[in-house]
Amino acid sequence: MTNTAKVDVLLGLQWGDEGKGKIVDVLAPKYPVIARFQGGPNAGHTLEFENKKYVLHTIPSGIFHQNAVNIIGNGVVIDPVTLQLEISKTGLSFEHIYKSLLISRKAHLILPSHRLLDFAMEQIKGEAKIGSTLKGIGPAYTDKYARAGLRIGDIEFPTFIENYEKLKKNHIQQAEYLNCKLNDFVVDNGSFSDYEKRWFDSIEYLKKLQFIDSEVYVNALLEKGMPILAEGAQGSLLDVDFGSYPFVTSSNTVAAGACSGLGIAPSKVGKVYGIFKAYCTRVGSGPFPTELFDEVGQKMRDIGREYGSTTGRPRRCGWLDLVALKYAVVLNGVTDLIMTKSDVLSSFETLKICTSYIFNGKEIDFIPYRIEEKMLQPVYKVVPGWLNDITNCRDYNDLPANLKEYVRFIEEFVNVPVKIISTGPDRTEIIYK
Numbered sequence: 001m002t003n004t005a006k007v008d009v010l011l012g013l014q015w016g017d018e019g020k021g022k023i024v025d026v027l028a029p030k031y032p033v034i035a036r037f038q039g040g041p042n043a044g045h046t047l048e049f050e051n052k053k054y055v056l057h058t059i060p061s062g063i064f065h066q067n068a069v070n071i072i073g074n075g076v077v078i079d080p081v082t083l084q085l086e087i088s089k090t091g092l093s094f095e096h097i098y099k100s101l102l103i104s105r106k107a108h109l110i111l112p113s114h115r116l117l118d119f120a121m122e123q124i125k126g127e128a129k130i131g132s133t134l135k136g137i138g139p140a141y142t143d144k145y146a147r148a149g150l151r152i153g154d155i156e157f158p159t160f161i162e163n164y165e166k167l168k169k170n171h172i173q174q175a176e177y178l179n180c181k182l183n184d185f186v187v188d189n190g191s192f193s194d195y196e197k198r199w200f201d202s203i204e205y206l207k208k209l210q211f212i213d214s215e216v217y218v219n220a221l222l223e224k225g226m227p228i229l230a231e232g233a234q235g236s237l238l239d240v241d242f243g244s245y246p247f248v249t250s251s252n253t254v255a256a257g258a259c260s261g262l263g264i265a266p267s268k269v270g271k272v273y274g275i276f277k278a279y280c281t282r283v284g285s286g287p288f289p290t291e292l293f294d295e296v297g298q299k300m301r302d303i304g305r306e307y308g309s310t311t312g313r314p315r316r317c318g319w320l321d322l323v324a325l326k327y328a329v330v331l332n333g334v335t336d337l338i339m340t341k342s343d344v345l346s347s348f349e350t351l352k353i354c355t356s357y358i359f360n361g362k363e364i365d366f367i368p369y370r371i372e373e374k375m376l377q378p379v380y381k382v383v384p385g386w387l388n389d390i391t392n393c394r395d396y397n398d399l400p401a402n403l404k405e406y407v408r409f410i411e412e413f414v415n416v417p418v419k420i421i422s423t424g425p426d427r428t429e430i431i432y433k
């Protein structure tokens with residue numbers, strides 16, 4: 001009992017794309033096991049090393065390390081087509097994938113008709129659309145909670161096709177009710193039936209991989225003293241309970257999601273690494289108090305290469321929002337902060353940090369229940385930029401004084417230390433404080 005190891009959780013504190021993939025890849029050598037606990041192919045986690053760039057959607061970001069075991073937990077929703085494609089794009093051998101990638105039998109499947117429904121539901125919303133990645137995430141989680149979903153483990157049973165057909169029929173009826181016809185639906189540049197064929201081919205491929213009862217497996221590893229790094233997807237402000245509902249994703253992206261998404265008790269959680277960008281971005285619709293609509297925002301987008309890793313959409317950009325960051329830090333019980341993309345701000349003469357909002361004429365230090373357009377104005381502290389290239393810096397002491405002051409201000413505001421600073425997309429561009 002005394003040797004029981006912990007699960008350290010790593011998650012995004014903003015609206016996703018904080019650099020989780022890169023940081024998991026950096027921390028992976030310290031962990032024999034990396035596990036994803038929620039989300040699905042709506043995620044796009046970028047890793048860069050040896051002049052190559054990889055984008056992972058479902059596979060945990062420890063996959064490139066020789067001895068790491070990578071688990072796709074029960075809380076994840078899996079699209080077999082995306083997963084197979086992703087595996088092939090890693091360029092890793094089948095032997096490596098077979099031994100390094102384990103999939104929970106209890107993870108739910110995203111059916112082609114979940115993607116049809118996602119599209120139909122967004123279309124009917126018109127102006128109020130969420131800006132979903134249209135990967136079928138919402139409908140797959142809906143079926144999970146409606147106790148109608150199909151899981152990875154079901155693939156192994158002879159009733160699989162029959163149950164698939166029943167669910168598909170139901171989805172097509174729902175889509176028709178939403179004025180969306182199967183024959184008009186284009187998915188991955190092809191017809192539904194082409195995609196469905198690929199989907200079944202990928203199901204056959206998945207059968208060659210290892211399916212596990214991941215909650216049993218994970219707890220046994222902990223008993224053996226093997227620490228696990230749980231990799232979150234999306235960000236806390238997209239959490240289905242605590243994000244800017246309804247402009248959220250359909251899973252619990254906060255630390256609590258790691259417990260239900262992997263089957264571990266809260267007492268097993270060790271550190272909670274919270275990642276944030278030195279500024280903010282958001283892709284898709286929904287409130288974003290510090291959003292910039294001018295050339296300053298465009299400059300952030302250009303320098304930070306702020307285009308979605310999954311959809312290629314331009315990301316909305318804005319100043320760092322400490323009210324929102326503090327909210328996320330508290331919800332997750334963050335123990336260690338990690339700041340990414342500090343290098344992107346290196347050429348800005350002055351920087352703004354949001355420390356409160358004006359809401360209905362009053363200054364507030366929390367995110368209100370409902371934010372209508374223009375109801376909320378950020379209050380900023382203006383600070384001098386560092387105007388120094390920091391990409392080659394590897395020692396915290398060598399960082400410009402104004403950047404260290406920026407970090408100190410954040411730490412004091414949210415009351416958690418910043419332990420790691422990322423200064424570029426590559427694995428080597430990292431500073432431990």
Ligand code: GDP
Nearest residue numbers: 017018019020021045046309341422423424425
């Ligand atoms: P994730 O979804 O949280 O894994 O993040 P994404 O991969 O979607 O987006 C983060 C983007 O920023 C990717 O293109 C990364 O390669 C890149 N990135 C990560 N950390 C840094 C950093 O410190 N500086 C810069 N310039 N880019 C970074």
Ligand code: IMO
Nearest residue numbers: 016017042043044131132133233234249283284
């Ligand atoms: P990673 O893990 C950024 C956003 C979508 C949309 C909303 C709902 O790479 O940080 P969904 O497809 O879940 O129905 O979309 O959530 N979204 C993300 N934004 N990064 C992500 O993942 C995201 N996953 C979903 O843009 O606004």
Ligand code: MG
Nearest residue numbers: 017044045309
């Ligand atoms: Mg991403």
